[in-house]
Amino acid sequence: MSSFWHFLQLNWPELLLLVRQHIVLVFISILVAVIIGVPTGILLTRYRALRGPVLGIANVMQTIPSLALFGFLIPLPFIGGIGSRTALVALVLYSLLPIIRNTVTGILGVEPSVREAAVAMGMTDGQVLRQVELPLAMGVIVTGIRVATVIAVGVTTIAAAVGAGGLGVYIFRGLRQYDNNLLLAGALSAAVLALAADLFLGLLERQFSFEAKRSAAWSRVALAAGIVLVVVAGVFALRSPGESSSASQGHVAIGSKDFTESALLAEIMAQMLEERGVSVERRFELGGNLPHDALLSGTLDLYPEYTGTSYTAILHHAPIGDPRAVYDQVKREYASQFKVEVSPPLGFENTFAILVRGADARKLNLKTISDAAPHAPQWRAGFGQDFMSRADGYPGFSKTYGLKFAAVREMDLSLTYIALSSNQVDLIAGNSTEGRIATLDLFQLADDRHYFPPYEAVYLVRQDSLARVPALREVLAKLANAISTDEMRRLNYEIDGKKRNPKEVVKEWLGSRGL
Amino acid sequence: MAAPFVGITPDPEEGRPRSAAPTITPVNLSLVQFHNVTFSLPSAANIISDLNLTVEQGETLVLLGESGCGKTTTLKLVNRLLTPTGGEVRVEGKPTTAWDPIALRRRIGYVIQEGGLFPHFTIARNVGLVPALSGWDQARITERVRELLSLVGLDSDRFADRYPRELSGGQRQRVGVARALAADPPLLLLDEPFGALDPLTRASLQREFADLTSRLGKTAILVTHDVREALILARRIGLMHKGQLLLLETPEHFLASDHPQACAYLDTLKVDDHGGEQ
Numbered sequence: 102m103s104s105f106w107h108f109l110q111l112n113w114p115e116l117l118l119l120v121r122q123h124i125v126l127v128f129i130s131i132l133v134a135v136i137i138g139v140p141t142g143i144l145l146t147r148y149r150a151l152r153g154p155v156l157g158i159a160n161v162m163q164t165i166p167s168l169a170l171f172g173f174l175i176p177l178p179f180i181g182g183i184g185s186r187t188a189l190v191a192l193v194l195y196s197l198l199p200i201i202r203n204t205v206t207g208i209l210g211v212e213p214s215v216r217e218a219a220v221a222m223g224m225t226d227g228q229v230l231r232q233v234e235l236p237l238a239m240g241v242i243v244t245g246i247r248v249a250t251v252i253a254v255g256v257t258t259i260a261a262a263v264g265a266g267g268l269g270v271y272i273f274r275g276l277r278q279y280d281n282n283l284l285l286a287g288a289l290s291a292a293v294l295a296l297a298a299d300l301f302l303g304l305l306e307r308q309f310s311f312e313a314k315r316s317a318a319w320s321r322v323a324l325a326a327g328i329v330l331v332v333v334a335g336v337f338a339l340r341s342p343g344e345s346s347s348a349s350q351g352h353v354a355i356g357s358k359d360f361t362e363s364a365l366l367a368e369i370m371a372q373m374l375e376e377r378g379v380s381v382e383r384r385f386e387l388g389g390n391l392p393h394d395a396l397l398s399g400t401l402d403l404y405p406e407y408t409g410t411s412y413t414a415i416l417h418h419a420p421i422g423d424p425r426a427v428y429d430q431v432k433r434e435y436a437s438q439f440k441v442e443v444s445p446p447l448g449f450e451n452t453f454a455i456l457v458r459g460a461d462a463r464k465l466n467l468k469t470i471s472d473a474a475p476h477a478p479q480w481r482a483g484f485g486q487d488f489m490s491r492a493d494g495y496p497g498f499s500k501t502y503g504l505k506f507a508a509v510r511e512m513d514l515s516l517t518y519i520a521l522s523s524n525q526v527d528l529i530a531g532n533s534t535e536g537r538i539a540t541l542d543l544f545q546l547a548d549d550r551h552y553f554p555p556y557e558a559v560y561l562v563r564q565d566s567l568a569r570v571p572a573l574r575e576v577l578a579k580l581a582n583a584i585s586t587d588e589m590r591r592l593n594y595e596i597d598g599k600k601r602n603p604k605e606v607v608k609e610w611l612g613s614r615g616l
Numbered sequence: 617m618a619a620p621f622v623g624i625t626p627d628p629e630e631g632r633p634r635s636a637a638p639t640i641t642p643v644n645l646s647l648v649q650f651h652n653v654t655f656s657l658p659s660a661a662n663i664i665s666d667l668n669l670t671v672e673q674g675e676t677l678v679l680l681g682e683s684g685c686g687k688t689t690t691l692k693l694v695n696r697l698l699t700p701t702g703g704e705v706r707v708e709g710k711p712t713t714a715w716d717p718i719a720l721r722r723r724i725g726y727v728i729q730e731g732g733l734f735p736h737f738t739i740a741r742n743v744g745l746v747p748a749l750s751g752w753d754q755a756r757i758t759e760r761v762r763e764l765l766s767l768v769g770l771d772s773d774r775f776a777d778r779y780p781r782e783l784s785g786g787q788r789q790r791v792g793v794a795r796a797l798a799a800d801p802p803l804l805l806l807d808e809p810f811g812a813l814d815p816l817t818r819a820s821l822q823r824e825f826a827d828l829t830s831r832l833g834k835t836a837i838l839v840t841h842d843v844r845e846a847l848i849l850a851r852r853i854g855l856m857h858k859g860q861l862l863l864l865e866t867p868e869h870f871l872a873s874d875h876p877q878a879c880a881y882l883d884t885l886k887v888d889d890h891g892g893e894q
Contacts (some may be wrong), residue, residue, distance in 0.1 A: 218732030221695055221805075222746055223722035236736045299890075 103407050105437075107281035120290055122266035124183060127253045127298070128331075134249060138500040139242065142204025143230065152205065167191065167259045174263075184384065186398060188257070188265035195256050196249035200535040203245025207238025212252040239489060240309035246303035254295040256447035258287070261475045264356070264391065268294075273359065273386060279515060280600055294366055351378060353570055356392040356404035361603075362451060362589065362594050366405035368607045370560065370576065373616060377572040385554040390414075395449025397439055401565035403573075407451055408443075411435070413492045420493040424555035426501035435561065442567060444560040445581035449589045452556045453488065453498075454533040454545045456521060462544035470502050471548040473528065483526035485514030493554055498530075501552045518543070534586060558584070579616060645804055647668045647708060648694055655689055655700030663689050665859045666703070676829055676836045678846040680881065681856035687839045690856070691805050694837065695724045707803070708833045722746055725804040725834075729811050731792025733780040739765070739775040739791055746799040764794040769824065786817040793825065796830070804829070804836040810845065822848050843881040847871070855881075 109116070143151045165173075170191045211234050219233040226362050235242075244262045261269030271287030272278070353374055357367035364385045370383045384401060392404040395414060411431045412418050420425060432443040466474050486493040489511050498504070510526060517529040522541040531538065538545065560577060567573050584592075595606045631815055646880050648671040655664040671677050679687040692698040693705050696712045704711045712720060726732075733742050741748075743764055744757040748766045752760070761837050769791040789809060796804055809825075810818045838848055846853045847867045851889040855863040855870075855878055862877055863870065870878060 214728055214730070214732045214733075215734060217697065218726065218728060219734070221697060221721055221724075221726035222722075223718050223749060225718055228749065233734060237734075 105285055108286065111182055112286070114504040116271070116286055118268060119268050119270055119287070120294070122185075123254070123268045123291070123294060125264060126188055126192060126252065126257045126260060126267055127294075127454075128190050130253055130257075131196055131246065132249050133189070134193045134196035134200055135246060137193070138245075139199075139204050140201030142201045142242075143208065145205050146208045156198075156202060156205070162194045163198045165258045165399070167195070168262065171259065171263045175274040177347040184450075185260075185265040187263050189259035189269075190210070191261070191450050192256060195512055195607070196253050199248040200242070200243075200253070203241050203248075204238065207241030208234045208247075209240060212239045221524055236309070240306055243302060243306040243309060246328050247299060247306060248296045250302060251295050254291060254298060258291055261386070262359075262388045264387045264395070270386065282600070286411060289554075290520075291310070298434075301331070307501070322433045345601055350383065350571060351572070352380045353402045353566065353573070354382040354384055355402060355447055356401040358404070358406075358478055359386040359388050359394055362532070363405050363595055365556065365592055365603055365607065365609050366447070366560070369580070369611065370403065370405070372604075372607055372611060373576045373579070374570075375574055379570055379572050396441060396561060399563065401563075402558050403562040405558060406561045408446075409441075409452070409493065409554040409556035412554060416503065417492075417605050420552075420554040421549040422499070422554060424557060426555060428559075436564070440564045441560050444562060444577045446498070446557040446559055447580055448582040449460065449558055450556050451532050451534045451558060451589070452548075452553050453530045454537065454538065455533045455544045455548070456518075456529050456545055457527065458521060458524075459542035459544045461509065461527070462546075467544070467546060469547040470552075471549050473546055474502050474504055477504045477506050477528070479505055480527035481508040481510065481525075483510045483512055483529045484521045485517060486511055487514060487531045491593075494553075495530075498552055501550050533577060534593055535591040536590050536592075536596075536598050539590065540594060541600055559587075583616070584613070617685075618758060622837050647673055648692075648837070649706040650693075650703070650859040652698060653693065653700045653705055654696060655686075656701050657692060662859050664693070664700075666689055667777050667859075667861055669861060669864070670855065671767055671835060671837060674833050675851040676826070676838060676849055677854060678844045678850035679752070679840070679853050680843060682841055685856040686859040687856045688807055688818060691807055691837060691839050694803075695726060702756055712842065722750060723801050723803065724796075724801060725796030725801045726808040727789075727792045727796045727809045729803065729808045729836070730785065731768055731780070731788045731795070731809075733791060733795070735780055739783070740772075741772075742780065743792060743794045744793060744799055750799060761794075761796060764797055765791075765826070767797070768794045769836035780885045784817075785813050786821060789813060793828075797834075800891045804834050806836060809838070811840070811842075825849065830863055845886055 118267075124134055127319075141155065141173045171187065174187045174190055182185070184208060208230075215233065216229065217227045224324070226234065257265075257267050258269035258272055261268050261273050267288045268291045271283045273292075275283030275285075275287060294577040301324075304327060308324065332571070355367050355371050355374075357363040367383070367385055371383055372380050384395070387395065387404075392401060392406075395401040395402060408424070408427050408431050409420070411419055412427045415430065416434055418430070428446065435443055455473075457467060457473065461467065464470075465476065467476075485497055495509075499506075506528070511519075512520065513533070518535065518537045518541060520526045522545060531543070533545065537543070562573060562577070592606060592610060595601045596603050627755075636740055648826075650667045650669040653664055653667040654662055656662045667690065669690075679690060681687045681728065689698060693700055693712070694707065696715065697715045699713055703741075704713065706712070707720060707724075719800045734745075737745070740758070740761045744752075747757045747760055761776065765772040770787065770790055775783070775787070775791075780791070783791065789812075792809065796806075810821055810853060813821065822845060838845075838849060847870070850867055851865070853865055853867060854861050854872045855865075855875070863873060863875055865873060870883065873879070873882075
């Protein structure tokens with residue numbers, strides 16, 4: 102607990118930023134959902150035939166798992182892509198059902214005799230709606246908004262996966278790095294937000310309950326205070342720099358993949374550019390192929406990548422072993438196909454590292470993967486999902502070396518190191534730059550049949566960005582061959598092992614290297 | 617109030633032919649007329665069949681009948697909450713279908729059981745609703761509300777700012793009547809207005825209501841299943857059964873009627889008298 106307190110003291114500015122992003126996402130999406138949902142609900146009370154189909158569609162929206170919904174939206178034009186726009190579309194879709202449904206229920210639930218009296222008094226349909234039905238239904242409608250808001254606070258944590266920010270950033274990062282402080286900070290803040298929203302809207306709801314006793318003075322005061330707070334928070338949040346998509350001379354959007362090293366390389370670039378007066382928008386920790394898609398669409402100007410990944414996963418070539426050939430072909434094809442420039446290699450490779458426990462390696466005198474092949478039938482292997490599915494992954498690997506394991510476990514990549522060191526499995530495919538290889542006394546078996554293609558780290562940069570921001574070329578030149586494999590391992594360990602703040606680690610390293 | 621040279625409306629009190637046939641009367645004297653009115657829903661049999669009825673200026677006509685006999689439907693046909701599927705209902709000589717429904721309803725006060733008050737409006741706002749809808753200025757509305765509340769025996773200072781849930785059933789019913797009278801409509805429709813009240817409150821409200829309508833010269837159509845109420849309040853009683861008007865009589869003639877349905881109602885009265893009040 103004291104370490105959590107320490108973590109908060111170190112990271113509260115970032116945490117506040119994430120909380121603010123979270124609130125903005127929820128606030129805007131609920132606002133839009135109310136603007137769409139309440140009139141839709143009213144319409145459905147007027148046109149009975151529409152009720153079934155519209156509620157049905159809204160219902161289906163609600164049942165799509167949130168991660169899948171984000172996935173569907175990403176490739177769509179206009180509403181898709183990465184960033185808060187996609188997240189907002191998904192959040193609005195999620196919030197619609199409770200709001201529409203409660204609007205319909207609330208209005209249809211108005212006492213028929215009261216509605217009849219209203220009509221008989223000579224009210225027009227609009228007057229009946231505005232003066233009688235809506236005020237009486239308001240309690241139920243606010244309940245719907247309350248439910249939608251609490252759901253939205255939860256779903257917004259998923260929005261981090263599409264680069265929209267929010268507290269999900271801490272949660273995803275915490276899951277990846279096995280850092281309970283990150284997890285706790287993200288989850289606890291989200292829970293507090295949900296409770297606060299629930300409490301506040303519950304108070305609002307009570308204001309509209311005409312059958313119950315009139316609310317006490319204190320609850321009115323609390324409500325007024327709450328409204329003021331929301332408005333202030335809204336103004337404060339919206340005023341923040343946020344996402345200016347300005348095409349100004351010195352603005353660069355940097356992305357990264359969703360693992361420590363990628364974010365670290367992106368942060369190095371970000372700090373070097375900021376040092377040169379360029380304003381930087383950080384869109385780190387994007388899942389799957391998102392960085393690539395975002396780079397092509399222009400949402401990102403650059404992100405760090407590995408030549409082997411581009412070669413096999415993006416360009417769909419069969420894996421080959423020659424680093425030079427891979428780099429040259431990737432550079433050529435990216436320029437012609439995508440108008441993207443591949444930077445000079447940064448100096449290290451992050452390839453798959455086939456790892457065993459150091460003790461086993463010494464006892465059995467293992468040096469290469471071929472040495473290990475005879476022991477495989479007694480061993481259990483643990484591989485990340487990525488390794489199991491990709492073209493240069495498990496199927497070709499086991500065939501090349503004739504490996505037959507006693508069991509193959511598919512698990513989270515980052516978990517495999519701990520599983521290996523704690524004897525849960527006997528062989529894993531890790532990353533060669535993983536900091537824990539040294540600290541957990543793991544041994545990397547040599548790829549003696551050169552199965553794995555080279556994974557040289559590079560930056561992929563849009564050509565038009567290079568033309569727009571001259572500082573980019575200078576930074577790329579300085580980073581050529583600037584990071585060795587050992588150095589990368591150490592930097593990774595600073596963050597994953599020692600749980601240090603990436604920004605500080607990068608700052609320190611840049612300082613020590615005079616960059 | 618009747619212009620003598622246009623025609624003579626027989627005073628119902630003087631005794632009239634003992635039939636339910638419509639009285640041929642000059643248009644400008646009968647506030648509401650039903651001409652061969654039929655009302656049915658697509659799925660069901662006729663709710664109202666071939667109804668003929670004339671309501672005279674200043675009279676209180678009570679429609680008496682059991683649940684489902686069509687008496688409430690008859691009431692709703694007058695202020696066009698429903699429109700007839702056959703025949704026509706005329707209000708002030710004009711078919712309801714030719715009226716602008718909003719204008720029509722604002723000329724007709726409507727009172728339902730428990731008053732049908734708006735729970736989210738204060739008493740003052742409930743009572744002043746129709747004047748507000750008609751665009752009166754606030755000072756005039758406030759004055760009118762005060763006047764109406766005292767008319768129905770409620771102290772404006774005590775009740776104006778309360779909400780309906782804070783009132784007793786009888787008080788709510790008084791507010792309902794005040795609201796119906798707000799824009800001084802010539803016609804009142806009342807659907808079992810005193811049904812939900814305890815017997816003592818009901819009796820006193822019935823007396824006050826009879827007093828009020830005669831004092832203000834209002835025409836009223838009141839629906840009830842309580843024969844005692846009908847006898848107390850009505851100038852004429854229309855007995856309804858299965859969508860048809862069986863009898864249309866003064867209370868005196870109703871008491872003397874030998875129609876089996878009327879006798880059935882009068883029998884309940886005797887049992888009540890015997891068991892209830894002795």
